[in-house]
Amino acid sequence: MKNLKLKAARAALDMSQQDLADKVAVSRQTINAIEKGDYNPTINLCRSICKVLGKTLDELFWEEE
Amino acid sequence: MKNLKLKAARAALDMSQQDLADKVAVSRQTINAIEKGDYNPTINLCRSICKVLGKTLDELFWEEE
DNA sequence: ACACTATGTCAAGTATATTTTACAAAAAGT
DNA sequence: ACTTTTTGTAAAATATACTTGACATAGTGT
Numbered sequence: 134m135k136n137l138k139l140k141a142a143r144a145a146l147d148m149s150q151q152d153l154a155d156k157v158a159v160s161r162q163t164i165n166a167i168e169k170g171d172y173n174p175t176i177n178l179c180r181s182i183c184k185v186l187g188k189t190l191d192e193l194f195w196e197e198e
Numbered sequence: 199m200k201n202l203k204l205k206a207a208r209a210a211l212d213m214s215q216q217d218l219a220d221k222v223a224v225s226r227q228t229i230n231a232i233e234k235g236d237y238n239p240t241i242n243l244c245r246s247i248c249k250v251l252g253k254t255l256d257e258l259f260w261e262e263e
Numbered sequence: 264a265c266a267c268t269a270t271g272t273c274a275a276g277t278a279t280a281t282t283t284t285a286c287a288a289a290a291a292g293t
Numbered sequence: 294a295c296t297t298t299t300t301g302t303a304a305a306a307t308a309t310a311c312t313t314g315a316c317a318t319a320g321t322g323t
Contacts, residue, residue, distance in 0.1 A: 149269060160312050165271065172310070173240045175280080176259055190255035194241055214299060225282055230301065237280070240310080 135170040138193050142186040157181040200235040203258050207251040222246040 143153055150168070154161040159178060167174050167182075179194050186193070208218055215233070219226040224243060232239050232247075244259050251258070 151269075161270090162272085162313085163311055166311090169271080173242045175238045175240055175310070176244050177238045178310090179241050180259075180261070190260055194245075195255055196245065216299075226300090227283090227302085228281055231281090234301080240280070243280090 134196070136168050136193070139182065139186075140168050142188055142193060146186060153182070153185060156185045199261070201233050201258070204247065204251075205233050207253055207258060211251060218247065218250060221250045 143150070148156075150164045151161045154164045157164075157178065158181075163174070163178075166172050176190075179190060183190055183193055208215070213221075215229045216226045219229045222229075222243065223246075228239070228243075231237050241255075244255060248255055248258055
């Protein structure tokens with residue numbers, strides 16, 4: 134399942150996947166894969182993403198299936 | 199840094215590390231390492247732990263350094 | 264039409280999360 | 294004291310997160 138909350142939070146700050154990848158020091162493909170939803174990042178990466186986007190873990194990575 | 203919130207939440211339910219490990223289907227050493235704080239679990243594992251312990255990601259895995 | 268940026272995706276490699284087996288020691292029970 | 298459970302820790306193997314390099318496509322701007 135896609136992570137649309139992440140995609141939206143990034144778009145709200147007008148950042149590209151590359152911008153976000155640079156700020157959290159991972160590759161663009163990693164950001165793409167997380168948004169696409171086909172894998173399972175580490176909690177440290179999730180925390181870094183949250184800090185850059187000004188969100189909490191619950192806001193971006195808690196699933197409401 | 200140790201994850202004392204996880205340790206406390208587990209203790210509050212009177213579960214051993216082994217009990218929690220069984221419920222989230224990982225090894226006891228993995229739970230131990232997470233509580234000890236010397237590594238970096240995946241978000242799916244964090245979510246599983248939260249669900250078993252009745253907590254959210256922010257409650258157990260958001261750091262207030 | 265042409266350049267440029269942003270996104271989606273793939274395959275091969277590297278780093279690291281997690282397992283398995285094992286041992287030691289502290290805590291709890293009898 | 295003894296047994297049993299719980300926890301801390303370590304080393305070697307396996308699974309998988311993440312990187313690098315590359316190519317294709319859609320969108321935007323000139």
